[in-house]
Amino acid sequence: MSRFSVILLLSGVALVAAGAFVGIRALSRPAEVPMANEPARVPAVTVAEAAEREFVQPVTFSGTLVPREEVLIFPEINGYRITRLDAEISDRVEAGTVVAQLEDRTLHLDVAQAEAERARAEAAVRQAESQIASAEAGLAQAQQTLERAKALRERGTATQVALDDAIAAERTAEANRDSALSGKDVAEAQLRQAQNSLDIAREKLADAKIKAPVSGVISARSGRVGSIATSSVDPIFRIIRDGEVEAEVKVVETSLGLVREGQPATVEIAGLGPVEGRVRLISPQVDPKTRLGTVRIALEPQDDLRAGLFAGGRITVDQRRDLAVPATAVMTAADGAYVLRVRDGVVERRSVDPGMIWQGWRQIGSGMAAGDEVVAQAGAFFDTGDAVRPLRADEAAPLAEERSAAQAEAAR
Template identity: 30%
Template sequence: MLLKRTMSLSLLSLGGAALLTACKSSPPPPATVPTVPVATVGTATLANDLTLTAEFLPYQDVDVMAKVAGYVKTISVDIGDRVQQGQVLAVLEAPEIQSDVAHAKAGVAAAAANIVTAQAAVQRAQAAAGMAKLSYQRIQDVASKDKGLVPRQEIDVAQSRQMEAAAQLASAESSVQAAREAKAAADQEYVRAQTMMGYATIRAPFAGVITKRYAGTGSMIQAGIASQTQAMPVVKLAQNSLLRLILPVPVNDVADVKNGQTVDVNVSSLGRRLQGTVTRSTDSVQTATRTMDTEVDVPNRDGSLVPGMYAEVHLHLAARPNVLSVPIDAVDGLGTSVQQAYVVRDGIVHLVTVKTGLQTPNRLEILSGLAEGDRVIVGRHTGLADGERVDAQAAGYEGNAH
């Protein structure tokens, strides 16, 4: 038994030594080289187009109010009627204003009669003043030729009458001026009354379509003044020959939107593609949505477009022909001060700083840091380090440009 155990231990020792020798002589396994997708830096024509959806709105849409109160005598339009600027929409019955016109007209006639009366008084005063002056001159001449013949009292009385007549003439002339001013005031009052009477005829402020009718024949209409918010309009009028689209432009694209630029408008419900023009913007970004309201005007001369329809608006914000570009996921740190790309040269990763320009949904303009033909890693860059060896494989979308 002792011999057997000794032999067994010897065999185990030899086996362990042989195994240890084998482990020491085996080479280490090769390090795993990560495979990364790459794209080649090349030239492309980039365009930044922004597509937004908006609803057509009338260029103008107002409730037509009455300036004066009255009953609707006639109303000549209804929903859907197209009217021209200045066309009569309704006529109100306003007896009080008619009375004011008649009263003002009578006031003008009375003022004119007062002018005639005052002018006649001037003529009488002129005659009296002339006679008083002549009498005074005669007495004065006699007294000069034959001193002591005419008592001094008579000379003083004649002089006083002359002065009194001159004063009466001046008063009569002032009365004429006052009568003329009263006539001018009466004329103004008559014009005002006629103007108010004119407001009883309600006209279209612009050419458009009647979209709602509030009143009918016999309806009582209050004067539409600011202090009476409950006043009922007569009709609602919309200008549809030119329509508006209000676009919420994102803050990143605000700088590229200019007044006067042409946009494409796609109306899918009609299968039509139109052109519009950027006309104005709020010049202010809303803090809640980080967008700026921008208005696009679209002509609608044939009336085929109806307010409330939806349209897709394509804004052509910028274009860069034949510029260096890479896929957008090839650059880290977009929107920050440090933007980097991972370039693979001879199987080694090199981290480079780049400067970018125009950004489209899929590609990015490279202003500096990369050269045409460079291969850049796209997709996730987590775990990659400068100087690391990698196995570069072309990405499936390499070379796509939009």
């Protein structure tokens, strides 16, 4: 037998002897029996205290920023060429500011002609007044002649023919006076007509200067220099009255009945963030195709609000303080909703009347009192009478971290 074989044989014998020794010591050790009075391990649960919290019932929406009131600027007179545009998009203008000019050469001529017509009418009135004065003087003379003729006829010194002539002359003078009065009426009517024509001509001349009817911001400019102004096409300008922009949003028909004018709203605007506002108007109609209703929300003034930006957010239709527990603490069974209240380390099932959910909390209408502690989560694993070790959230967090660390260590 070689020296190497002898070494292998001796090594095997040594291993067998060592194994036998370990087995004998194990058999000789007394068995570990748990003590009869050792307490069972109590599971730890996270609990939360019922307390009053603020609850908000929101109605969500989406929509677009639109002008609260958009004013269209059309020419008051048609058929005249645009010679100048004095405003650009985004310009802020005041009411009465000239924003465009129309060709007015012929309008100046119309005013001059109307002024000449009025001057002629004024001269005709003066002439009629002169004729009235002359006719009244002739009538007065004819009346005096008639009175003398009557007196002479009574004394027998005048013939009947002379009296008849005096009577006829008085009647003719009276007719001339009435005709002169009528002539003045006609002349005055012609003067009024001439004045009206002059007023119209002057108004048309003034309308050649197109002015902003309201104060606001120019949102669109369709007019072009050299084009013919007419009210039958697009307006020359569009103005957002007072620059005021609001949100026009859509709300589903099932929530529209909860919305009221004046309710607060938070509008998330693309690129700008949240802007506060209030419901200003609720449309009386719902779109039969989309089943959406339109709501207008007035926004707090802000310079960078622009029509066309996307707007989403919520309307607060109800806001109140009420008793609350974590939403995860409320469970549902066949007989209704319930929570697991923990008192003196023992679980008790309590029926509750839950309400709205807001930011992870559930409103409790009845069944709980302020200060009660409930199982915050994993309540489905417990029932009435179970013993637990309650941990508040601030106590449960370090324990969870320790467990995670232990699991990570065991996995290595």
